[in-house]
Amino acid sequence: MLDDRVFHLRTQCSSMVVGIGPAGHVEQWWWGAPLDGTAEALGGLVPRWDEVPGLVLTHGHTSDSPLALNRQPLAWSSHGKGDFRQPGIGVVGQRVLDFTHHSHAVVEGVLPSGGLPVADAGPGTQTLDITTRDEVAGLEVTLRFTTFPASGVITRRTLVTNIGHEPIVLDRLASFVMDVPNLGFDVVTLDGWWLSEAHQTRTPLGQQVLTNASVTGASSAAHNPGLLVVESRADDQHGRCLGFNLVYSGSHATTVEGGQWGTVRVVGGPNPIDFAWRLAPGETTESPEAALTFSDQGLNGVRANYGHFVDHCIVPERWRQRPRPVVFNHWEGTYFDYDTDVLLAMAAQAAQLGAEVFVLDDGWFGQRNGPLAGLGDWSVNTDKLAGGLDALARGLAEHGLDLGLWVEPESVNVDSDLYRAHPDWAIAAPGRRPSEGRHQLLLDLTRPEVRDHLVGVLGDVLDSAPISFVKWDMNRLFSDASEPGFHHRYVLGLYEVLGRVFGPRPHLLLETCSSGGNRFDLGMLRFGPQVWASDCTDPFQRLRIQQGHSLFYPASTISAHVSASPNHQTGRVTSVDFRFGVAAPYVLGIELDPATLDPHDRARLAERVAWYRRHREGLQFGRHDHVAPALDGRQRLAVTTPEGVLVAEYGVSPRPGDANGLLQAPRGWPGMVEVEPVFGDKSPFVLPGAALVQGVPTTPLPDGHCHLSMLRPAG
Numbered sequence: 001m002l003d004d005r006v007f008h009l010r011t012q013c014s015s016m017v018v019g020i021g022p023a024g025h026v027e028q029w030w031w032g033a034p035l036d037g038t039a040e041a042l043g044g045l046v047p048r049w050d051e052v053p054g055l056v057l058t059h060g061h062t063s064d065s066p067l068a069l070n071r072q073p074l075a076w077s078s079h080g081k082g083d084f085r086q087p088g089i090g091v092v093g094q095r096v097l098d099f100t101h102h103s104h105a106v107v108e109g110v111l112p113s114g115g116l117p118v119a120d121a122g123p124g125t126q127t128l129d130i131t132t133r134d135e136v137a138g139l140e141v142t143l144r145f146t147t148f149p150a151s152g153v154i155t156r157r158t159l160v161t162n163i164g165h166e167p168i169v170l171d172r173l174a175s176f177v178m179d180v181p182n183l184g185f186d187v188v189t190l191d192g193w194w195l196s197e198a199h200q201t202r203t204p205l206g207q208q209v210l211t212n213a214s215v216t217g218a219s220s221a222a223h224n225p226g227l228l229v230v231e232s233r234a235d236d237q238h239g240r241c242l243g244f245n246l247v248y249s250g251s252h253a254t255t256v257e258g259g260q261w262g263t264v265r266v267v268g269g270p271n272p273i274d275f276a277w278r279l280a281p282g283e284t285t286e287s288p289e290a291a292l293t294f295s296d297q298g299l300n301g302v303r304a305n306y307g308h309f310v311d312h313c314i315v316p317e318r319w320r321q322r323p324r325p326v327v328f329n330h331w332e333g334t335y336f337d338y339d340t341d342v343l344l345a346m347a348a349q350a351a352q353l354g355a356e357v358f359v360l361d362d363g364w365f366g367q368r369n370g371p372l373a374g375l376g377d378w379s380v381n382t383d384k385l386a387g388g389l390d391a392l393a394r395g396l397a398e399h400g401l402d403l404g405l406w407v408e409p410e411s412v413n414v415d416s417d418l419y420r421a422h423p424d425w426a427i428a429a430p431g432r433r434p435s436e437g438r439h440q441l442l443l444d445l446t447r448p449e450v451r452d453h454l455v456g457v458l459g460d461v462l463d464s465a466p467i468s469f470v471k472w473d474m475n476r477l478f479s480d481a482s483e484p485g486f487h488h489r490y491v492l493g494l495y496e497v498l499g500r501v502f503g504p505r506p507h508l509l510l511e512t513c514s515s516g517g518n519r520f521d522l523g524m525l526r527f528g529p530q531v532w533a534s535d536c537t538d539p540f541q542r543l544r545i546q547q548g549h550s551l552f553y554p555a556s557t558i559s560a561h562v563s564a565s566p567n568h569q570t571g572r573v574t575s576v577d578f579r580f581g582v583a584a585p586y587v588l589g590i591e592l593d594p595a596t597l598d599p600h601d602r603a604r605l606a607e608r609v610a611w612y613r614r615h616r617e618g619l620q621f622g623r624h625d626h627v628a629p630a631l632d633g634r635q636r637l638a639v640t641t642p643e644g645v646l647v648a649e650y651g652v653s654p655r656p657g658d659a660n661g662l663l664q665a666p667r668g669w670p671g672m673v674e675v676e677p678v679f680g681d682k683s684p685f686v687l688p689g690a691a692l693v694q695g696v697p698t699t700p701l702p703d704g705h706c707h708l709s710m711l712r713p714a715g
C-alpha cells in the first residue's frame, strides 16, 4: 500500500496497482510486469479525461466532472451509472448500484472463508480489503485481494454485507471485475466433453463479449473455469498472458469484453443462471476465490505460476511436494465383472508391474453389478468380496499393495435401498419426473440430513479397513433443481461433506473424478490433490487433454494411466512405450488386465514403471514447459527435474516428408549438454547447449512413437 488511494500488490513476476478514483470508485491501474514507483508515478498509469465526447455519460453533472465510468479501468463495477460493460453484482429489484470507497485494511496471510475453499498462505502472503458502499442500496462490498508472491498469483474475492433494513436477494456476484488495456488479445479456453476434456480453443477478441461458462452444475468438461487472455503473438514460450481461474466447482461464468476506449474487461464468478443468495439485514456472503496470474513468458509462464500456486497453496497440506503412488485400477480390466479371486490375481501381476496402490473401483457395494442398481448403498457386497474390504486389504498387503476405494456418494440409483428409504432425498422439481443420467439421480446436498448421512456412512466404510486412497466419482449433470441459487448451495454442501469426511482423515489420498475431468477445478483440488483427468485413456487424445489441463493444473494433479491396446474408447492400437511415455510426465497409474499383456510388453512396462518410480518426484513437481511445435508433427514437453531436463517428444501424425525432426528444449544451456536417451540402446551424445532452443536435427519419430531423453550439463 503506497498511500490511502494507491495500493500496489507485488509478486515475483508481476505488479497489480489498484487506486481510488476521483469519485471513490476502485480502479484497476496496472496489472503486468513488476513496477517500482511512487504513488504519484503509479497514478500516472490511469487515463484522466478532460473532454466529454459524444455518447459519453458522466457519473454526475457533466459541468462538475468529466468522470465517465464507461471509460475508466475499474476493479469493481455495477450497472446503472454509466458503465455499460459486464457488471460484478446484481440485486433483485435494484438495477442502479454504485459502490465507492469506504475504508481499507491490510493484514498478513489469508483470511478464512465461511464455507468456500480458499488458498492457503505462502511466504509473504498479504491480504488487502478495500471496502466500498452504496448507501442508497444499503449494501457494502469488500474487494479482497491476496498476494502469493512466490507463485506470481493474486487472488480476489468479493464480500457483500446487507447494511440496510430489508432483506435483499443477490442474483449475481462476481469474484472479480478487472479492466486491462487491450494489447490485441486472444482468449484461450479449455473446452470439450466427456472423453475430450480440456481441448484448447483460441479465439481472437474483437469488440464483443466472449463468455466461458458452465451451466451443468459442475465446473464441467464442457468449459473449464480456467481462462487465459493472451497477446495474439503469444505462444508456449513467448508473450504476455493473463490467467484467470476460480476456486469453485459449480456452474461458472467468465466474460471477456473487448470494449470501447481501448480496455478489456474480465468478470468471473459463479454463473448468474445458477446463483441467487438472500441476505437478511446484517448478513454477509462472499464469492468464490479467483486466482489471477500474469506472465510475460508465454503459456509456460502461466503453467509455472499456477503450478507453483496449486502445489504450494491449494492441494491439502499433507500432499504438498509429497510424491504420489503408482496406482493400479482394475476398472478397464474388469468393469463390473469381478470377485476377490479375480482382483487378487490381478493384484499379483499389478505388483510385479510396480504398482503400489490397488484401487477397487465401481461395483463393490450393494447390488451394484451394473449401472442400474445399488448406488447409495455403501455396504460391501460379500457375494463378490467374501470377507469384505478388510480381507481384500490383507490379500493386497501380501503383494505389497495398499487398498484404494472408489465411491460415488452424491448419486443414487432408484433401485437402491437408500432411495427406497428416502425418495425425497433425491433432487426433484415439484410435479416433474426427474431426469436421469447413467440411471442415476443426485442427492440433495443442500439438506443437512443428507450431508450427515453421507458423512456417517462414508466414515464407517473408510474406517472399516486399512484404506489409503479414495477415488471420489460423480457421473451425472444437474437437472430438476427448481429453486434459484440451488446449485451454489449444493456446491457449499459438497464442500462441507468433503471437509467433514477427509478433514479428520488426512492420511487418505483423495483423487476426485467426474466421469473423468468434468470437475477438474481448484475447488476440488483443495480437498484432493489429484484428478482423474479423463475417461479417455487413448494416448493420442491424452496428449491433448493433459497439455490443456496443464495450463492451470500442475503435473502432480493430473492422473494418467497406461491402459490396454486396442484402446477401449477409440479402438486405436498403440505401443506400450507410447502409452507409458504419454502418462509418465504426470501421476502415473496402470489400468488394464495385466494378463492381456504379452510377456515382452509386461517386462517392458515393469522396467518403465521402475524408472518412473525413481524419477517421479521430479516428474510430478518439476516445471513443465511445452515447446511450441515445429513443422515436424511432434509434440514436445520438457520437465525440469533435479536430475536434469527430461525432454519427451511424441510423434503425432508427421507428414510423410517429415523424415527428420528437431530435438528442442524451452531454454538453452551455457556450455555442452549431454543427451541421454532414457530407454533403448542408443548411447548418450553431447551437443552445444545453446543450440537446443532453436532445435537440433534428429532422427525420425514415426506416428505413435516417443523419445524420452534426459539432458544434463556435460562433464
Ligand code: DGJ
Residues within 6 Å of the ligand: 331, 361, 362, 406, 473, 475, 513, 514, 515, 516, 532, 534, 535
Ligand atoms: C467413471 C470414472 O471416470 C471411471 O474411471 C470409473 O470409475 C467409472 N465411473 C465407474 O463407474
